[in-house]
Amino acid sequence: MNEAHTHTHDHADLKGRKLLITIILNIVITVSQVIGGLVSGSLSLLSDALHNFSDVASLVISYVADRYSKKEASFDKTFGYKRAEIIAAFVNAATLLVVAVYLIYEAVKRFINPQEIESGLVIWLAVLGIVANGFSVLLLYKDSKENMNMRSAYVHLLTDMSASVAVLIGGLLMKYFGWFWIDSVLTVLIAIYLLVVGYDLLKNSFNVLMLFTPKDIKLERISKKITTISEVKSIHHIHVWQLNEQETHLEAHIDFSKDLTLSEFDEILEKVEKILFDDFGINHVNIQPEYQKDDPKEIIVQD
Structure with a gap:
């Protein structure tokens, strides 16, 4: 048990170190692209710099959330800060959408009034961005599969x-074909991509924050499975929600067909917990036992 705790702690520290490295890399990229965009006159380079700047802020938010999520629970914070990373994911997704809308606005303005751009500088800075961000992507890839904050x-x-x-391709087209309008087109394409990924992440984090039932869990299936236990008459007043990506909670009332002893209830509760974990991935269960209690028996009851 001690070794498992140490391993988890080491993994969490490694996540933090990875985020710090990506923050430093993105600061370097952002400063380089702002200078390069101003010198070259490239809107796509400046838009990429703006996006990188929002990333620095987002990575800092992710880092702070990662730190806070490790804080212990207390009497006035019984869940600790386990939701900190979900909040960070929500804020980061929202910034993606705001940045995307602003980029489209600027691109339309530039498309109406195109400007000549120093394409050589654009190309080299785009290469720098690809290398640095590519390294950062590889750093966070594994953790992004398991954690919404890291995924954001x-x-x-x-x-x-x-x-x-996209900026690199644009730089090459401007250099060899003189297609300066491509700068605005690429900016819009980047912005559309941001809107798509940002909306998906915003929706998922919003669902967790609002305590919505995870979309892969069907309450009717839970009811059908639990009522296969012979002593269970019905399960009702069900709430299922995610505290974070590691914890899915269920609370419900179970109406029993006979008046059980406490030890009998404990035995049945073990069966219920096993079904919920094995079939639905629910790992925190709180059951209120009932026998011939006069209350609503619907699966969902408005509190």
Whole structure:
């Protein structure tokens, strides 16, 4: 048990170190692109710099949330700060959408009044962005599969890398074909991509914050499974929600067909917990036992 706790703690510290590295890399990229965008006159480079700046803020939020999520529970904070990373994911997703709308606005203005751009500088800075963000993406890839906060940071960095690839292509087209209008087109494409990924992440984090039932869990299936236990007459007044991505909670009333002893209830509760964990991934269960109690028996009861 001690070794498992140490391993978890070490993994959490490694997550924090990875985020710190990506923060430093993104600060370097952002400063370079702002200078390069101003010198070259490239809107797509400046838009990429703005996106990178929002990423620095988002990564800092993710880092702070990661630190807070490790704080212990207390009498006035019985869940600790386990939701901190979900809040960070929500804020980061919202910034993606705001940045995307602003980029489209600026791109339309530039498309109406195109400007000549120093494409050579754009190309080299785009390459820098691809290398640095590519390294950051590889750093966070594994953790992004298991944690919404890390996924929000990963998505920011992945879109950065994609944006840098688009800027590189644009720089080459401007250099060899003189297509300066491509700068605005690429900016819009980057922004549309941000809108798509940002909305998906915003929706998922919002669902967790609002205590919505996870979309892969069907309450009717839970009721059907639990009532296969012979002593269970019905399960009702069910609430299922995620505290974070590691913890899914269920609370419900179970109406029993006979007047059980406490030890008998404990035995049945073990069966209920096993079904909920094995079939639905629910790992925190709170059951209120009932026998011939006069209350609503619907699966969902408005509190």
